[in-house]
Amino acid sequence: MQNNNPIPVGRIDLLLDELNRQRIGEDTVMQCKVCWYVYDPAAGCPEWDIPPGTPFNDLPDTFTCPDCGNDKTCFLPHQE
Numbered sequence: 001m002q003n004n005n006p007i008p009v010g011r012i013d014l015l016l017d018e019l020n021r022q023r024i025g026e027d028t029v030m031q032c033k034v035c036w037y038v039y040d041p042a043a044g045c046p047e048w049d050i051p052p053g054t055p056f057n058d059l060p061d062t063f064t065c066p067d068c069g070n071d072k073t074c075f076l077p078h079q080e
């Protein structure tokens with residue numbers, strides 16, 4: 001059998017991650033894919049003393065989901 005999939009699965013995950021990041025804008029609402037907590041830039045995050053108007057990409061790298069404790073990589077753009 002010939003391998004028709006030249007891109008390793010891990011590589012595809014990285015590409016999807018990259019695409020998701022590019023879709024994150026100043027006012028993109030983000031959702032934790034683990035517990036469905038929603039981060040709304042317009043509201044900020046009182047649990048982390050994040051003031052309203054803070055884009056998701058400007059959150060500190062130490063930011064974790066206030067509900068389940070997973071880091072920023074667990075967040076995806078919220079689908080309306």
Ligand SMILES: [Zn+2]
Pocket residue numbers: 032033034035036037065066067068069070
């Ligand atoms: Zn969470």
